[in-house]
Amino acid sequence: MGHHHRRDTERVCIRTRKIYDWVTRQIDVPLRSFSGEDLEAIFPTNHCPREGTICDFLGAQHTNPQNLTIRCFLTDAYGNPIDSVVDQDALICQEITQPNGRQSVNVTLPSGETVTLQKVKALIKGHVVVQIVSPTGTVICQSTPIPFATAQTFILCAPEGTQLNCHISFFECDTSLVCTDNFAQLDVSITLCLEVQVEADVKIEVEARFCQPREELAEAVLCPTTKFPPQCPDVFPAM
Known part of the structure; x- marks a missing residue:
């Protein structure tokens, strides 16, 4: 790229969103298990037409229930599948308001320096749906939306006047249905980032000048790089 001389610059004032702190955490949501009446209730007959228990139905439909595939996925409250990375509105991710505001915490850094940060609590809530699929790919049973929730505590640079902004960058749901002669249980395991x-x-x-469009290139590959000014430089970003 050629060198551009600064010209026609002026001091301008802009309003922008400043990031004070930014962390990523893997969260294993507490396992949800269903048995007895609870297991039957999440597979209502309008979603899974049957007589008897869900295990009786599966045994009658397929001589070897091990051939069935059981899968679960993220949905909204009505059971419509959603993409966690795109459709953030279907998930609740919000700060839990503390009675006396965010508590200050003194943290000792690896260098030995002590800094004051804040304790921030977040609530994450959503729904998943479990499907039982035949070897040919036909959905033979579908659950009602199953709610899940987790509360997390973070130690962050969060002075008064700042807001929490959180979203799910990865979501994985695993499930298993165990049917024996005297035991029936569905387990749902959720991991998210x-x-x-x-x-x-x-x-x-900032000092700036107005931009003009450039001439198009015949072919260009642009790899975006996101850079933020240092915030809370003692702790974020990590050195």
Whole structure:
């Protein structure tokens, strides 16, 4: 790229979203298990037409229930499948308000320096649906939306006036249905990656000039690089 001389610059004031802190955490949601009446209730007859228990039905339909595939996926509250990375509105991810505000915590860094951060609590809630699929790929049973929730505590740079912004960057759901002569249980295991940012609207002064469009290139591969100014430089980003 050629060198561009600065010209026609002026000092401008802009309003932008400043990131004070940013962490990612893998979360294993507590295992949800269903047996007895609870197991039968999440597979209602309008979703899984049958007589008798769900295990009786599966045994009658297929001589070897091991050939069945059991899968689960993220949905909204009505059971419609969603993409966790795109459709964040179907998940609740919000700060849990503490009675006396965010508690300050003194943290000792590896260098030995002590800094004051804040304790931030977040609530994550959503739904999954479990499907039982035949070897040919036909859905023979589908559960009602199964709610899940987890509360997480983070130690962050979150001074008064900042807001929590969190979203799911990865979601995985595993499930298993165990049917024996005297035992029936469905287990649902959820793992997700939560990205948490502490943000606030700020007004900053920058030196800038108005842009003009460039000429199109015949072919170009652009790899975007996201850079933020250092925030809470003692702890974020990590050195």
